[in-house]
Amino acid sequence: MMPRITMDEVLRVAHLARLEFDDTEIEVFTYHLGEILDYIGKLNELDTTDVPPTSHVLPVCNVIKTDKAWDSYAREVVLENAPSAEEGHFKVPKVID
């Protein structure tokens, strides 16, 4: 049987999620993720021809708020959570755009 997920795929997903693993970890995760996919794969045994796609697990629709503005948080409070801040801004390593 084809493995459900390859090491390359795991590496790629890890890269997209900005996660770094060593070779052993990648091997372990590939194995674990494969097992999870096997388990979920059971669902494929069901005939879902007449079942509409589910886009949310809650049987609730149309949750909305009125368009009224409230006070925002004070800037000092907001910037307390910043890894680095200067002159009222969040400070991050230079990005070129």
Add this chain to the structure above:
Amino acid sequence: MNSKYETVIGLEIHAELATESKLFCRCKVGFGAEANTQTCPICLGMPGVLPVLNERALEYTIRAALALNCEIPPYSKFDRKNYFYPDLPKGYQISQLHLPFSQNGYVEFDLERERKKVGITRVHLEEDAGKLVHTGVSNSSNMSYVDFNRSCIPLIEIVGEPDLRSPAEAIAYMRAVKEILEYVGVSHCNMEQGQLRADLNVSLRPRGSSEYGTRTEVKNMNSFRSILAALEYEVERQAQVLDSGGSVEQETLLFDEERGITMSMRNKEEAHDYRYFPEPDLVPFEIDATWVEQLRSDLPELPLQRRERLQREYGLSADDALALAATRQMADYYEACVSLSGQAKECANWVRGDLSALLNETGQTIELCRATPQHLADMLSLIQSGAISGKIAKTVLEKMFHTGRDAKSIVEAEGLTQISDEDQIAAIIDDVIDSHPGPADDVRNGRLKAIGFLVGQVMKATQGKANPRLVNELLRAKLLG
């Protein structure tokens, strides 16, 4: 442009919606506030917070979609678009991929007297990102600075079909979309403030081919001038690549305004791996068809229809209609003037001419203009009755514009009433002839061009108040017998 190739352009237009509060939280939407003073845990993407949709943003999205002739499906949901960038605090943007609020629309507009129709794939709703600041903050050479005031402002994305065949057509399309959004009042569309921006998809194909060539995407353009420049550059660049036997690479580009060139932006291997999935923090939406019909019937007359009606009802030229219906407020103002004065052509001339010039000079908008349609109509009736000349009316309009006083009281207070008394004018004409014997003789000897000079002198002597028609008649009578 090389005529071997056909240009294919499609635009993705982003417009910020003119709501009071943000899309998923209660922070105020406003331009120009101090950095990071309009944020809260929701728009900063703190763990554990839950977004709730702003009902007006939903209504504006549907309204815009209807004005762009879209279908509104009965069921919609949001999706999560995953990517890392410092202006995106959650690490994902809440957007719509599958089941957007609208699809399959179109826009019609005229370009050089020709009717164009461009398909709209979809109009969907998403949150705006924060803003990266590279200048104006100290030490900005090594670091970037982030202002999250813009984070989570409601944004509609209008995805257009690749139906545009030239940069000029793309500009006309974008203008048409902007006008429509302004007419239906869902966005202020201030491009300098980034409220209206476009991504440009450009490709070339051999003329006659029905397959599309490889396209490039120029991101985040917010002025018509740079959109035109970027499109023209990109079309030329791709033509050269193809001419030299190369192939265009699919990539995301940025336009360098100063150098006038496009440049590759980010690693394309990653660029399109957004791993969309249904947004678990927001429940789906069932859109009530009765509500949609209500919104449809509440739509105002749209620019194209209004221009056609202005031409039909008032006998205006296409140029007049184009200018007067550029905004809904301008067209409303014009029609109010016509209904008060009954002078369609005169109103068009004054609104397009002197009034627009005054608005441009002062940077005012017509809806706040102190010279009201009633003022303008009164002024026109003073011209019609001969009480003031057209030339004096220019002064009157300027004073109405700056003071908000009505035409009649300005004319009376400033002594601007036209002089139509023949004896009074004849006396002034005698003075002018006496002091300018040369030109007077010229006229007597049949060199009629000189009459203009003499008329001018009479007008000058009366500060423009003499009735020009009478001056002309009397001068001719006196000199030519």
